[in-house]
Amino acid sequence: MKNTNKRKTLILISAGMLxxxxxxxxxxxxxxxxxxxxxxxxxxxxxxxxxxxxxxxxTI
Numbered sequence: 145m146k147n148t149n150k151r152k153t154l155i156l157i158s159a160g161m162l163x164x165x166x167x168x169x170x171x172x173x174x175x176x177x178x179x180x181x182x183x184x185x186x187x188x189x190x191x192x193x194x195x196x197x198x199x200x201x202x203t204i
Contacts, residue, residue: 153195153199154195156191156192156194156199157191157192157199159191160187160189160190160191160192160195161188161192162188163184163187163188163191164184164185164188164189164192167181167184167185167188
């Protein structure tokens with residue numbers, strides 16, 4: 145995954161923010177178990193960190 149371009153990085157960032165925001169909205173209205181809360185937040189944070197670490201923001 146070292147050869148990611150800017151478009152893939154932006155998709156990962158937007159997917160991570162979407163997972164985190166939808167999980168926070170759902171937990172306001174529906175009471176779910178803590179395992180699911182932690183799992184969704186972890187997936188969202190993992191996507192964000194993956195995009196930041198492996199993203200190439202170099203200009204050509």
